Amino acid sequence: MEKTTSTEVPLAEMKEIVKSFPGTLAVDKVDFVCNKGEIKGLVGENGAGKSTLIKVLAGIYPPDSGTIFRKGVKKRYRNYSEARKDGIGVVYQNLSLLTELSVAENIYMGIWLKNRSGSINWYEIRKRSKKILDEIGVDIDPNELVSTLPMALRQMVEIAKVLAQNPEIIIFDEPTAPLSKEEVVELFKMLADLKDQGKGIIFISHRLEEVLEIADIITVMKDGQEVITEKTSFFNEDRLISSMVGREFSEIFPAKSKEVKEEEIFSFEGVVKTSNKKVAFSLSKGEVLGVGGLQGQGQIDLLESMFGLGGCEDLRIKILGKDVRVRDPFHAMNSGISLIPENRNEEGLFLILSVGENLVASTIDKRQTLGVIQKGKENGVVEDIVERLSIRIKSINQEAESLSGGNLQKLVLGKWLISDPRVIIMLEPTKGVDVATKQQIYRLIRELADNNVAVIVYTSDMLELIGVCDRVLIMNHGFLTAILKGDDITEENIMKASVRGIDMLEAGVQ
Amino acid sequence: MIERQRDLRLYIPVYSIFIAIYVFAGILEPTFFTWKNNANLFTRITPLILAGMAQSFVLLSGGIDLSIGAIIGLSSAIAVSLPFVDTPLNVVMWVLIPPLLGLSLGLINGVIIAKGGFNPLVVTLATGAIWTGVTLFIMPVPGGSVSLSIARTIPGTIFKVIPTPLVIFLVFVFICHFILRRTEFGRSIYAIGGNESIAYESGIPCTRVKILVYGMSGLLAAFAGMFLSAWMFCADALIGDPYILNSIAVAVIAGTALEGGRGGVAGIIGGAYIFLLISNILNLLAISSFYQFIARGLVLILALSLTSSGATLDIRGILVRYFLPRRSSMSEIGK
Numbered sequence: 001m002e003k004t005t006s007t008e009v010p011l012a013e014m015k016e017i018v019k020s021f022p023g024t025l026a027v028d029k030v031d032f033v034c035n036k037g038e039i040k041g042l043v044g045e046n047g048a049g050k051s052t053l054i055k056v057l058a059g060i061y062p063p064d065s066g067t068i069f070r071k072g073v074k075k076r077y078r079n080y081s082e083a084r085k086d087g088i089g090v091v092y093q094n095l096s097l098l099t100e101l102s103v104a105e106n107i108y109m110g111i112w113l114k115n116r117s118g119s120i121n122w123y124e125i126r127k128r129s130k131k132i133l134d135e136i137g138v139d140i141d142p143n144e145l146v147s148t149l150p151m152a153l154r155q156m157v158e159i160a161k162v163l164a165q166n167p168e169i170i171i172f173d174e175p176t177a178p179l180s181k182e183e184v185v186e187l188f189k190m191l192a193d194l195k196d197q198g199k200g201i202i203f204i205s206h207r208l209e210e211v212l213e214i215a216d217i218i219t220v221m222k223d224g225q226e227v228i229t230e231k232t233s234f235f236n237e238d239r240l241i242s243s244m245v246g247r248e249f250s251e252i253f254p255a256k257s258k259e260v261k262e263e264e265i266f267s268f269e270g271v272v273k274t275s276n277k278k279v280a281f282s283l284s285k286g287e288v289l290g291v292g293g294l295q296g297q298g299q300i301d302l303l304e305s306m307f308g309l310g311g312c313e314d315l316r317i318k319i320l321g322k323d324v325r326v327r328d329p330f331h332a333m334n335s336g337i338s339l340i341p342e343n344r345n346e347e348g349l350f351l352i353l354s355v356g357e358n359l360v361a362s363t364i365d366k367r368q369t370l371g372v373i374q375k376g377k378e379n380g381v382v383e384d385i386v387e388r389l390s391i392r393i394k395s396i397n398q399e400a401e402s403l404s405g406g407n408l409q410k411l412v413l414g415k416w417l418i419s420d421p422r423v424i425i426m427l428e429p430t431k432g433v434d435v436a437t438k439q440q441i442y443r444l445i446r447e448l449a450d451n452n453v454a455v456i457v458y459t460s461d462m463l464e465l466i467g468v469c470d471r472v473l474i475m476n477h478g479f480l481t482a483i484l485k486g487d488d489i490t491e492e493n494i495m496k497a498s499v500r501g502i503d504m505l506e507a508g509v510q
Numbered sequence: 511m512i513e514r515q516r517d518l519r520l521y522i523p524v525y526s527i528f529i530a531i532y533v534f535a536g537i538l539e540p541t542f543f544t545w546k547n548n549a550n551l552f553t554r555i556t557p558l559i560l561a562g563m564a565q566s567f568v569l570l571s572g573g574i575d576l577s578i579g580a581i582i583g584l585s586s587a588i589a590v591s592l593p594f595v596d597t598p599l600n601v602v603m604w605v606l607i608p609p610l611l612g613l614s615l616g617l618i619n620g621v622i623i624a625k626g627g628f629n630p631l632v633v634t635l636a637t638g639a640i641w642t643g644v645t646l647f648i649m650p651v652p653g654g655s656v657s658l659s660i661a662r663t664i665p666g667t668i669f670k671v672i673p674t675p676l677v678i679f680l681v682f683v684f685i686c687h688f689i690l691r692r693t694e695f696g697r698s699i700y701a702i703g704g705n706e707s708i709a710y711e712s713g714i715p716c717t718r719v720k721i722l723v724y725g726m727s728g729l730l731a732a733f734a735g736m737f738l739s740a741w742m743f744c745a746d747a748l749i750g751d752p753y754i755l756n757s758i759a760v761a762v763i764a765g766t767a768l769e770g771g772r773g774g775v776a777g778i779i780g781g782a783y784i785f786l787l788i789s790n791i792l793n794l795l796a797i798s799s800f801y802q803f804i805a806r807g808l809v810l811i812l813a814l815s816l817t818s819s820g821a822t823l824d825i826r827g828i829l830v831r832y833f834l835p836r837r838s839s840m841s842e843i844g845k
Contacts, residue, residue, distance in 0.1 A: 081713045096711060098704035100772045109701060110712035112694050119692040 009072045010035050011169050011200040012057060012088070017066035019052055026052040028224040029066070034169055034200040039191060041215030041232070042204045045244055045462060045495075049224040050204050054171050057202075058090045059083035089167035093174040095158045097146045104129035104142035107161045132160045136190045152183050159190070170194065171202045176210055177296070188214050206294045208240050208499050220244055241499075245462070245491035253467030254446045256288075265320055266423055266454035270305055270312035272298045275478025279312070283454045283471070288445055290469030291458045293498045298478035299458050303425050306456075307339035308332045319422055319454075333362065336422035340412050342431060342458075348412040349400050356382045356396035358411055363419045385414040390440065406437030413444065423454040430464065442468055462491055474498055521777040524765055528780035531787045539794045551786070552675040553665045553741060557582070557734040558782040559679045561753040562760030563686050563775050564730035569761055570690070571723045572703040572770030573630040577619060577638035578731045578757050582750025584645045585612050585735030590654025590745040600657055609732045615641060616728020620721030638754070645747040652746035656739055664740035678737070679779065682730070686775045689726075699723055703770025759810050760785050784809065 014032040018025075027049045034040055044050050055061045057068060059077030068075050070086060077083040080090070097106050104122075107129045115121045129142040138156040146154060155175060162170060172191075176184050191214055195201060205211050211218060212232060219229040220243045227243050267282035279302060283289050291299050301311030308328040317324045317337075324335045332339070341348050349358050359382045360367070367377045382396050389410045393403065400411060409429065416424060429445070430438045445468060449455050459465060465472050472489050474482040474497035482497035536542045561578055568575040585608040592607060593600050619637055623630045667673050690696035698719040701709035710716050734753065739745045758768075764781030766773025788809055789802045 080711045084711075084713065096708045098701060098708060098771065100704055101700060105697065110709070110714050112697060114694070119688070120694065120697060122692070 010069075011071060013069040013072075014053070014057060015067050015069070017053065017056055017068075018064045019049075019056055019061055020064055025224050027056065027063075030221070030224070030226045032057070032219065032226070034202055036168075036200055037195055037198045038216050039195055039201045039203055039214055041211040041218040042202060042221065043206070043208065043211055043218060043240060043244065044221035044227075048221040048244070050221055051173060052224075053221070054090070054173060054202065054204065057083070058088055058171065084165060084167070087166075087168040088171070089162035089165055089169070090171045091155075091159050091162050091173065091175055093177065095154055097154055097158060097161070099145070099147035101146065102142065103133075103140055103144050103146060103149070103157050103160075106146055106157060107132065107142070107164050109161065111165065128164070129160065132163050133157075135193075136160060136163070137186055152179050155179060167199070169200045169202070171204070173204050174206065175203075176205055176207060184210065206499055208237050212237065212240070241492060241495050245495055254443050256446075256470055264318075265452065267316075267318045268306065269314070269316040270302070271314045272301055272312055272478040273310075274298055274301060277479050279475075279480045281471075281473055281480070281483060283456070285452055286449050287454075287470040288449045288468055289454070289456045290465040290472040291456065291475065292460070292462070292465045292472055292494060293475040293481070295460055297475045297498075299475050300427070301478070302475065303339070303427065303456065303458055306332070306423070306425060307337060309339075333419065336420075337425070338362075338416040338419060338421040338423070339425040340416055340427060340429065342427035348415075349408060351399070351401040353400060354397045355386070355391070355393050355400055355403070355411060358400050359385060359396075359414050359418060362415055366419075381418055385418055389414050389417075389444065409437065409441065413441070417448075421453060423456070424448060425456045425458070427458045428460065429457060430459070430461065462494055465489065465494060466491065476500060521765060521780065524763065524777040524780040524784070528783045528787075531784055531791065535787055535791045535794065538791065542794070549667075549673045549675075551783075551790075552673045552679070555779075555782050555786055556675040556679045557737050557741075557753070558756060558760055558786060559778055560682060560730050560734035560737065561757035562764060562778050562782055563682065564727040564734070565757035566761040566764065566766045566773065566775050566778065567686075567690075567699065567723050567726045567730070568630070569758070569766050569768060570703045570770055570773060571699045571720060572706065573623065573720070573723065574758070574768075575616075575619065575634045575724065575727045576631065576754055577615070577634040577641060578727065578734075579750035579752070579754035580638035580641035580645070581612050581615050581728050581731040582735035582738065582753055583745075583747050584615070584641050584648075585609075585732035586739035586745040586749055587645045587649045587654065587747060589736045589739040590656055591648060594655045594657045596657045596659050601660060604657065604660060604736070608736050609729055612728040612730075612732020612735070613725050614728070616731070617721060617725040619728065620724030623724065624717045624720035642747065649745060649747050652744055654739070654745045656743060660740050661743050664737060675737075682733070683775055683778060686730075690774055695719060695722060700771055703772075705771070756785065759806070762810065 010033045012034040014030065016029045016031065017027055018029055019027040030049070030053055032053060042050050042054070052061065056063045059080050059082050062076075062078070068077070070088075075086065077086070077088075098109070101109075104126045108125045113121045113124045113128070126142045133140050133142065133156070136156060136159060138153065138160075140149065140153055140157065146157060149157065159175070175187060179187060188210075191201060191203070203211065203215055212235060215232050217229065218232055218235055218240070220227040220240065222244060263285040264282050265285050267280075269278070269280040271278050275298060281289070291303065293299060298311075304310065305312035305315060306317060306326065308326040308331055315326060317326055319336060324337075326332045326335065326337065329339075350361065353361075356379065360378050364373060367374050367381070379396070385391075386393065386396065391403075391407050391410045391414065393407070400408065403411065413426075413429070426445075429441055442464075445455055445457065449470075457464070457469060466489050469489065470485070472482075472484040472494065473480060474484070474494060476498055481500060482493065484493055484497075541547060561582065564578050565575060588611055589604060589608045592603050615637070619630075619634055622628060622633050622637070626633075664674055664678075668677060688696075690699065698709065698714045698716075701712065701714055702716050702719055706716055731750075731753075735745075735750060738749055742749070760778065760781045761773070762768060762781075763784055764773070764775070764777035785806070788805050789799075792799075792802045792805055
């Protein structure tokens, strides 16, 4: 076959890509094209399927169905290495740099240049690294250890690492997240250069104003599907937001509290370390507080600090009007605060222990006489909670490992419910569980709130914020950008507070 | 060289401590500085250096090798079981067979660990036990012999002046350092030890490199075993046992991180000397050998604080700041 590099053949084309994970359909029949000399923006909410789509293109996830064409030739990459050799480079959001090695070595990792004798030619590696770094306008000594560089410069090294392979398609997954405004300007200059060199660029970002500025064409995704693909001139920020949101509201949420009594049961004050901004909020009786915003905007820092895991300074926490000091998780639990981690398999449960042992793990001291655990009492408590949460098990001696995702989540919830918390913080309580289990968890959350437990839920699912919570905090870059209540909790308001530019934040929250 | 700055940061503390201890020993006992004592030290330190480097390779890749002692024992037993009449052929056999054996035993470890995905600690503990068993079968009581020319040369001198052990360990350290710094294999070890999934995604053949790392460890351990047999003029199945843990201690003192990805072999001579001289000094001070164990333990803990950069007690950080201030000018984006 004759090689034709005409402009009509796209650098990469994905057709009818489907990718599902247990419990979710992450990408649902999406078509995606990347052309030569074009910057393509890809936007959507958390969990819209952007990252999954890109990972399918880069060979990290194999698609369930659908095909990838590279310059018109059908391809099937088994891993990222193969895609990388075929000219696809990904600048990851979580950097893939080895911090104990030098900048130059990271850039040429795996593609070491060698002397005729077969030994590594450090001189050449250093020289070429310097050249690549110069081309993208960064002045870093290639001998510097990556661990000594600030995040922004590490990002540039990551970009240089991708460029060293001379890829035709470069995917930028949230590249601007760690960068300051001036650094973003530099990055955009570099993107424009790469575009002029005829590279195809895919740009994923939550900052809509940036996408509108740099992209030639924008694809919006929602719930794993492609909503619209249009030239950038077609969009403005409002239009982008409205195509990202606007879903049917389903029936899975329980009714919210009818009347909220203005009786404060929990209050929090603290300074987020990463942004050095003060955050304060309180919670009234019967309320469920939601914490939202884009991922990684300081929400986890905020919530973990309530459990004594750092992240915030100058903490002032009050429970039922009384000051509480939270030095570490042990203190937090004694004060009645509990935190249900997101990664339940690794942080929340002992998978090799039995259901019963897991449920009582955090409250062993409560049911002992003279230092001996009272098995009878323990079994009673366990059976109670299994019934209350309708955890489906054959016996309480069954190993936790053998349970499904939804049941595991209930197990974690049960473990903390036994400890009778006054404040319960849940991180992504419904991640990876099916709809029926979600419904049960929502009902449980509501039940807890009705019983005067302060419930705080961090979730990246917008529907959950709207459907479950009475009060919603939105965080952006470590700033608390909005506290929404009642009818103000809408997708538009949440999205606006989540994506506002930093300059507006600096102006507004001084 | 690209690595020089980093090497200095890591090895200046090791060698300064070594020199301090060395001088201290000399002050305690003036005969310490004599050529004879030093030649004796060269001999005693060589197997420790070889075993320490064997362990360093594995530690750098994020693994651990507890079969080093067994490989030392087996290779020395094989070395003394070979025909010892002084003929060129016998010498060649002595030089070739034990290392090939050590290499293959190491490769077996590597295949089980890398292909099978098993925990290196348990695998090498198990294979080590098996090989010690085999050695005891070959040589139930200490014995055997080596050819005279080998026994004279190895612990002796070259041209009647240069101590052979000094030449041996310098050559080995140089080769290992070169492999780690200047070859694809060496750099891959650091990448895998730093973060295996990143290494894999960067196109490094992780399985192959890991197998070779254990092979390298077995090879170096076999050389240590051969050296011991030439020095002792006989072999003992259990001669390698102390080297299992001592090799880890020496590697760690020499600046290799137990978590992998950080360190090297350039500090190994200093590390081995520190380890050896501690008991030497305590001997000179006529302190009971019970206390020597305690002292070694304390040195090891000190060494951990030297090499773990994340430790709360960051002695390395303090020393680095003191000896080698970091460059103050941080480069910035844009010009």
